[in-house]
Amino acid sequence: MTVMSYLGAIGAAQREAMEADERVIIIGEDVEANVYGTTGAGKSRKDKGDFLEMFGKNRIRNTPISEEGIVGAAAGAAMTGLRPIVDLSYSSFLYMAMDQFVNQVAKNRYMFGGQASMPVVFRSAMFYGLSTGAHHSDRPYPMFMNVPGLKIITPATPSDAKGLLRAAVDSDDPVLTFEACTLWGSKEEVDEAEYRIPLGVARTHREGSDVTVVAISGAVPEAIKAANALAEEGLSVEVLDPRTLVPLDREAIVASVARTGRLVVADPAHRTCGAAAEISALVAEEAFGSLRAPIVRVTTPDTQIPFSPAIEKQLYPDAMKIAAAVRRVCDVPEPAQETALSAR
């Protein structure tokens, strides 16, 4: 075990995958220079050499700024024997390649009656909360959840990032991984040896009996923070991270709500047709009889993201909002005096 940052864990998984299989290549803008810190061997570029030195230009492919072409070419390459990892940097740039994602990547295997397999991973970062303005702050995973044929993962911790990315590269289906930049600096003990976390298996971060908080991506540490603070108020909160949205660990979510009888979903994406909406509908359909209170969603409201830090931060699910939602479903009044959360 060693302490790794979220980005370090992604870099480690990419290196493992590149070493394990010659068919794995990394393509994207600025990947040669290790601009985002995930295509280098160590903490600094010269540490142990970067990927370019380790694997060469044939497998580390700097691309022009041509997202549609990159995504389509990666699909074509995946259909003919390679296993590309595509670095699309900001998730907002995925829109440039929407046709390739929806019409080629997602549909080819299906349309061609199973003749194609599409072993390709598309990585992108969600830069919300950093005053990057509306063009760089997207959290677009729900749009892609709406496209059958894609797998969608949203790792929230360094150890999940490493194990899920390895599993994603192993998958013979296309996987989109969304990496919240709010998580980049987070650190934890990570196994340096190879391991894989199967897609479709949720992780329970904290067990509890009063309410289930299903938290996604950057909302996971916020939910844990809220749960810890609420414990002092006598509320027992279960925090569950689905980790992968397609496939979704429906059984784990339903089983947890069946135990707690209450559900809060914390999702940094927009509200309408978001991941939280899907999870809420699932519980309403499958566990209605267990519910002791209405489901509450904590999401980013349906507005665009403003630049000014004075007005941006209020929009995302944070520990305060998650705690308020938990109190609401548990019918517990807001505390009169300062709590650990409001003081922060």
Add this chain to the structure above:
Amino acid sequence: MSTLPNETLVEMQRRMLRIRRFDERASKMVKRGQIPGTVHTSIGQEAQVVGATMALGDDDYMSGNHRSHGHPIGKGSPLGPLMAELVGKATGVCGGKGGSLHLADFNVGSLGESGIVGSSIPIATGAALSSKVLDNGRVALAFFGDGAANQGCLYESMNMAGVWDLPVIYLCENNQYALSTPAHTVTSGVIAERAAGFGMPGVRVEDGQDVLKVYEAVSAAVENARSGGGPTLVEVITYRYNEHSEGLRLGTDYRDALERESWVGRDPILSFRKHLVDSGVATEDEMDQLEIDVLAEVEEAFEFSQESPFPEPEVAFLDLYTDNPIGAHA
């Protein structure tokens, strides 16, 4: 070209005939309600298709567009499963889930036709990237129309293929119309000349009704690609005889009747038959027999499509994912 063996020349004629008779049959089937929806025929464009597909090796890759039957037929795909696919049968080449617009036969390197204009061009580019990285000597070819030549993904692809020296041929089937729109009204400059901007050769085959001219141009591009010379843009001037799609009845006559007549007068299959007979490659009798054989093959494909069962309902949920074949949780 005189160096081509006689059997190759006859095979060209056979494949052009297969496309013609298959598409004539498909057209009839649409009009009789035997094929749901519509199809886009390659009738009139057979030389352009076969000249290109015969220039490829069996292991080479190809992607295509909505004018979709000629490409796999030209690459050597058997007719029965193609016809069954048009009808939506379980024995179709895609098990009934693709249909006319999405034919694919990976056995012959056909990576799929596309209903979205231009969309499959990056796929062929990626196949060429595979060949380059894996160093397996395979070449990829993207078929697209004059209309698709105005899609951005073509130029993203050409640029990437150019900087990476990918073994890929961009083959523009310039039949001079995109649906009702004459190419010259929406196309600035000459398509083939756009290659120059990407530092790659651009070739215009002015007589795309001559299968040997197309074959020659594409063979040179394939050879160049295979030997590490990188991509080529080949524009072939041709003409579709039928309406954009079968059964389409447009209010306005956007094509001159005389124009069509003049193209029909230069029919690629009739001309090549004459060439084969005149040059002593085949006799009239052999050519007659070839016609009979191909017609029988199409008839057999039709019978196969009719006798085959439709897919079972659960097939709608198969092949979404490799590990969890039932993708949807309905």
